[in-house]
Amino acid sequence: MATCTVRPVETADADDWIRLRTALWPEVPGDHPPEITAFLADRPEAAECFVAEDARGRIVGFAEVGLRSFAEGCLTSPVGYLEGIWVEREARTAGVGRALVRAGEAWALARGCTEMASDRAIDNEASGAFHRAVGFEEAGHVVCYRRSLRPGEHP
Numbered sequence: 001m002a003t004c005t006v007r008p009v010e011t012a013d014a015d016d017w018i019r020l021r022t023a024l025w026p027e028v029p030g031d032h033p034p035e036i037t038a039f040l041a042d043r044p045e046a047a048e049c050f051v052a053e054d055a056r057g058r059i060v061g062f063a064e065v066g067l068r069s070f071a072e073g074c075l076t077s078p079v080g081y082l083e084g085i086w087v088e089r090e091a092r093t094a095g096v097g098r099a100l101v102r103a104g105e106a107w108a109l110a111r112g113c114t115e116m117a118s119d120r121a122i123d124n125e126a127s128g129a130f131h132r133a134v135g136f137e138e139a140g141h142v143v144c145y146r147r148s149l150r151p152g153e154h155p
Contacts, residue, residue, distance in 0.1 A: 003094055004052040004053055013051050014036055017059075020086050048065050052087070052096045052099060061096045061097065062084075063085040065081060067111060071139075076115050078112070085101065101135075117139070
């Protein structure tokens with residue numbers, strides 16, 4: 001059972017949210033502060049962030065959830081979507097991630113969703129194991145492509 005308290009993120013949590021988001025998505029650290037500031041200034045109806053506090057009151061994890069009109073393998077719309085989740089290493093295996101997912105599922109259910117979806121990088125097997133452990137089933141594999149539309153940058 002999780003030895004934490006899960007709640008919606010608050011303005012006072014901004015620095016911790018930035019820290020945890022940077023651990024999950026280190027390739028874009030400069031994007032996190034303005035995105036978090038914007039979220040907290042004008043909370044969107046179609047998204048939420050939950051944080052997990054340990055017994056000492058320290059933020060040890062977060063989960064961002066949202067609503068999507070479509071998700072691979074889902075049959076309904078809208079779909080609750082686990083956009084991102086991170087739990088600090090020392091808090092893993094204590095049920096913190098599961099508690100964060102359950103909070104996201106409750107949020108999606110309250111908005112009329114009957115399905116929850118998520119994704120992971122194809123080579124991130126630890127994420128795959130976590131998703132399976134909290135009840136997700138694999139819906140398929142997608143390979144994404146990109147192409148520049150600038151003249152001279154493609155054959």
